[in-house]
Amino acid sequence: DTEVTQTPKHLVMGMTNKKSLKCEQHMGHRAMYWYKQKAKKPPELMFVYSYEKLSINESVPSRFSPECPNSSLLNLHLHALQPEDSALYLCASSPRLMAGAYTYNEQFFGPGTRLTVL
Amino acid sequence: GENVEQHPSTLSVQEGDSAVIKCTYSDSASNYFPWYKQELGKRPQLIIDIRSNVGEKKDQRIAVTLNKTAKHFSLHITETQPEDSAVYFCAASIPTSGTYKYIFGTGTRLKVLA
Numbered sequence: 001d002t003e004v005t006q007t008p009k010h011l012v013m014g015m016t017n018k019k020s021l022k023c024e025q026h027m028g029h030r031a032m033y034w035y036k037q038k039a040k041k042p043p044e045l046m047f048v049y050s051y052e053k054l055s056i057n058e059s060v061p062s063r064f065s066p067e068c069p070n071s072s073l074l075n076l077h078l079h080a081l082q083p084e085d086s087a088l089y090l091c092a093s094s095p096r097l098m099a100g101a102y103t104y105n106e107q108f109f110g111p112g113t114r115l116t117v118l
Numbered sequence: 119g120e121n122v123e124q125h126p127s128t129l130s131v132q133e134g135d136s137a138v139i140k141c142t143y144s145d146s147a148s149n150y151f152p153w154y155k156q157e158l159g160k161r162p163q164l165i166i167d168i169r170s171n172v173g174e175k176k177d178q179r180i181a182v183t184l185n186k187t188a189k190h191f192s193l194h195i196t197e198t199q200p201e202d203s204a205v206y207f208c209a210a211s212i213p214t215s216g217t218y219k220y221i222f223g224t225g226t227r228l229k230v231l232a
Contacts, residue, residue: 110161
């Protein structure tokens, strides 16, 4: 399996709902990422997990809660979202971590979940 | 601060012509520079990348150049085809907190006119 998969493809939720996004990869990558992408904008980093531990939180509101249960799976739990949180949520994984001056992290993106908050 | 500037924001070329997109980064610790192509409604796809110890890399019709001194890197597409039409993002990879993160450019919408 050489892909990052994400479910669901589309999600519509109300502001009082609780939902979760799921991301999976079986390439043995030990870094996984959540991005938010608004229309006509670049992906915006939200969280980075490295060896199943949260390494980076880009000051994301607490209504977004990431979870990495194992090295293949990454979840994003959503609660009390706002309409402005509607966006494409992308997951990515990377096979390399920091181990010297010339370690590079190619990131491979999943297809995304298109989220609409009503 | 961490910043990647990308120009132009839109680019229209005739089929068969060349297209050049330029990026400038600010963090001297950046050591890897990927380029992604994103078609409407689809995921970003890595099309070419360059490492900080290399000045130029080519893959068929696509090439990337890096000037570390000036902190500039550019994407060159030759013999453009209608299927090259998409949004292109550059990125700079920065080591941080024991891992890496990408700083993306703002994107270039490329239209190849048949």
